[in-house]
Amino acid sequence: MTGRSKGRRRQRGAIDQLPNGALRVRVSAGLDPVTKQRHRLVEVVPPGPAAELEAERVRTRLLNEVDERRNPRTQATVEQLLERYLEQHFDGQPSTKANYRRYARLHVLPFIGQVKVGQLDADALDSLYAELRRCRAHCSGRGKRTDHRTAGRHECDHRCRRHECRPLGATTIRHVHFLLSGAFKRAVRWKWVASSPVSQAEPPAAPPPRPSPPTAEEAVRILNEAWRRDEDWGALVWTVMTTGIRRGELCAVRWQHVDLESGVLRLEQAVAYDDELGEWFVKDTKTHQQRRIALDSETTAVLSALKARQERRAAELGCHSGPDAFVFSPHSDGGRFAKPDSVTQRYDRMVRRLEVVTTLHKLRHYSATELISAGVDPRTVAGRLGHGGGGVTTLRVYSAWVSEADQRASRALFERVPERPEGPQAAEERAKTAPENPYERIASEIRARIVRGELVESAAIPSLKKLMAEYGVASATASRAVSLLKTWGLVETTGSGQPNTVAVGAREFLAAEDEESNEVPQDSPEKSPHTGELPTGPGATSAEEAPRMLRFELRYLGETVRTFTAEADPDNPDHLKRLLAAAVRRDGRTDAELLDYELDVRGSDGELITTFVKMAV
Incomplete structure (x- = not known):
């Protein structure tokens, strides 16, 4: 009996000849876990005398990758990977997720979004980082381009400027790197790829920290301007300057977190923005830790006065301001928190008027540098500012309790902070020396003419028509200027239809007023x-x-x-x-x-x- 001949084993992989003479190598790699379709590894060998030999080498290499499970398991693209990672597996803060989505949309997907995850390598990532360092708008570099002030239909003006390439910041490029690193770690875990190409790419080095707090002179000007405008706003700026808390933490502070008797501020939550929902919400602090900050006596007095004003306003409006009311709320009952962006914008407008180049965040730098200059232990400073990642468990615990060192830090900072400004000056008094509005400037100039004797008692001042023509203002503005002069007691009307004249004794009144304002207590x-103590x-x-x-x-x-x-x-x-x-x-x-x-x-x-x-x- 003759035995059956053993059949030939089917060869794995295939080599096809393309019309141009090139050879296409195909190797089956199972099912794609994303598309659920058969996944094939494909590589093309260019035509040439050694093409067949090279195609066999490629087929052998691809088969070895499949056998050793080193091959990419899916045809999924970088865009699909990032979408799945951010949608289902990212466990960071909503604000961080929103930033990552924006980075992906603006700086990642336009370049490597359609690249298959198995084909991305370190060279492609280094090229991406180089492009981000070239121009943050990713222009072609050829021809003229205009950066328009808005993407909608509009008429161009001075705000639509010629494009100038500016590199993306090193910190933002590092955030892009961290996003890709987290996504490809998941891809390795899911066995989409054998190894992460991000680990071999090199993002730019982290920029060295350069804190630039306002100077002591600038701090004085900022505090005086804040208090002159609004006592509540002055209290907010004062609190940031003396405590160094973050703006989100500041907006989330409630009266139940402030112990005015003991002089302690508890920080348990912060306000953040959710891009997906398009609204602000209250969450835990940035480092997910609660901490307590000792308050100096002056800051305690500032907050006590603020609370009294809020309770008085709430009572006048017939509403209740309870312990759960927000300390720096723009509403009378304190029921809603202030938006951090609104606080920042108001501060930016204020310092812009003062021509001081600074930001609200730099008040944290001011608090930290003043404490360190006063000789306070850096660990205590880190505890007051809520800096995480100290590396020592005792540092994290120490930041949550008021200690003797924290009390010393509070007193040391109080000794270096400028004097607390006086309350806001009435608008009609401020207009005499620092006019801001057009009608105030008109009234101030007429007041100066009376002081110089150009306008004597009972003399008629310029009519409304003359004021309108001379200063180029509307009738309402000229009328407000005359009303302000009457408020100052410098102008009077003798009768109906009669011109406005300089009041009797106006010049003597101004002389006495100036003499009183120039007096200096001995x-x-x-x-x-x-302390207010006299020297001994x-x-x-x-x-x-x-x-x-x-x-x-x-x-x-x-x-x-x-x-x-x-x-x-x-x-x-x-x-x-x-x-x-x-x-x-x-x-x-x-x-x-x-x-x-x-x-x-x-x-x-x-x-x-x-x-x-x-x-x-």
């Missing part, structure tokens, strides 16, 4: 900015020394920055030293900068008596 230059010791002024009224000119590096009058003894160096130190502090500087200042001492007739310079601090 003890004001010598008082401590926070050998150099203290006594009745026997017979001080006299003097005129002083403060110069910083040779440039005059302030003039004032005070009662002092020009031959007493202690008097002059205290006056110099007080004037420097009012200028927003510290005692360490005394060497850069000099004080000219003049008599009542303006004659120079001496120039006082501090030789050592």
Whole structure:
């Protein structure tokens, strides 16, 4: 009996000849887990004398990859991978997910979105990062292009400018790298690819931190402007400056989180924006940790006054402001939080008016640098600011409780923060010296003409028509200017249809008003900015020394920055030293900068008596 001949085993893979002479190698790799279709590895060998031999080598290599499970298991693209990763498996904050979606839409999908995950390599990623560093708008680099102010239909104006290539920031490129890294880690886990190409690519190095807090002089100007506008707004800026909390944490603070008796602020939540829902919501803090911050006595007083104002306004409107009310709410009952973007925009407008280049976030830098300059332990500073990733468990625990070091930090910062400004000035009083609106400027100029004697008592002031023509304003603006002059008591109307005239005694009234505003309390230059204590010791002024009224000119590096009058003894160096130190502090500087200042001492007739310079601090 003859045995049956053993059949030949079917060869795995196939090599097809294409019309142009090239050879196409096909190897089956099972089912695609994404499309559920048969997955084939395909590679084309160009025509040539050694094409057949090369095709066999390619077939063998692909078969080995399949046998060793090193081959890509799917034809899915990078776009499909990112969509599945962000939609189903990303467990970060909604704001982080929204940022990642925006990065993918703007900077990833236009370049590698349709590339198969198994074909992406480190070279392609390095090319992507190089393109992002070239131009953030991904222009072609050829021809002229205009950056329009809006994508909708519009008429171009000065805001539509010629395009200039600007690189994408290193931090944003690193975020793109982190997005791809997280997605490809999932792809490796799902066995879509054998290894992640992102691990072999090199994103740009993280930029070194460069905190740029406002200077002491700028901090004084910012606080004064905030308080001048609105006491509630001044309280917000003051709180950020003394505590260094994030804007989202600031907007989420409720009165139940503030212990005014103990001087403690608890930070348990923050306000963030959800791009998918298009609304703001309350979540936990950025580091997912609660912490407590000690408040200095002045900040406690600021918050107490703020609470009293809110309760008074709520009572006037017949609503209730309870412990769950938001501290910095724009609403009378405190029922809704302030939007962080609105707070930032208001702060930006304010510092832009002051011509100070800074941001709200830099107040955190101000708080941190002032604490460190005062010698506070960096761990305590990290605890107050809520910095995570300290690497030590005790640091994370320490940041949640008020400790003795935190109390010292609170007192140290209070000693370096500028004086708390006075309340906001009434609009009609501010317009006399700092007019802002057109009608205020008109009234201020007419007031100046009365002071100079150009307009005498009972003389008619320019009519509304003349004011409209001279200043190029509307009738309503001119009328408001005249009404403001009447409020000041400088203009009166003698009868119906009669012109407006300068009030009797207006010039004498202005002279007395200016004299009153120029008066300087005798003890004001010598008082401590926070304690209000008068100096004591050998150099203290006594009745026997017979001080006299003097005129002083403060110069910083040779440039005059302030003039004032005070009662002092020009031959007493202690008097002059205290006056110099007080004037420097009012200028927003510290005692360490005394060497850069000099004080000219003049008599009542303006004659120079001496120039006082501090030789050592």
